[in-house]
Amino acid sequence: MSGILKNKVAIITGASRGIGAGIALRFAAEGAKVVISARTVKPDGKLPGSLEETAERIRALGAECLCVQADLADPADRARIVPAAIERFGGVDILVNNAAWARFKHTCEQEPRHTHMAFEINYFGPLELSQQAVPSMTGRGGGWILNLSSKTSDHPA
Secondary structure, rough: OOOOOOOOOEEEOOOOOHHHHHHHHHHHOOOOOEEEEEEOOOOOOOOOHHHHHHHHHHHOOOHHHHEEEEEOOOHHHHHHHHHHHHHHHOOOOOEEOOOOOOOOOOOOHHHHHHHHHHOOOOOOHHHHHHHHHHHHHHHHHOOOEEEEEOOHHOOOO
16 A cells, blocks of 8 residues: 555444445555544454454554544434544544435325434534534644535435
8 A cells, every 4th residue: 555644533423334334444445543433342243344354444544543432313423433533542633424324205104203303414414523523623724524425326216
């Protein structure tokens, strides 16, 4: 690898599996110190992947990693992620807002709690994490924020 991210600090949400885990591994391979966040800390048999498994793969590369268990639907949980990164690694250079949630139903069947959860995770989570990370990025001379998700790729026809 090129080491292009050497000494950069990256936060990746939704990093227990899928694209988030893949991004975290690639960033670590390129020299970044990574902070990975998701709800699933330990393998639970319900879904493949966990923060522990992603962290183990990152550490096998010789990279530094911090796991922060957080449910992005919970404002108190998401408020811990950026401060944990700053406390451990001294700042933030990259934020990847990858975690997402969706429940596809007809409008009249949509439950209010699901609508609120989708806004908490898909809108307020990335917004608040970005607002928390930008001052550190500015103080470090700049940074990058990437907002993405594959959750809506399996939208029913």
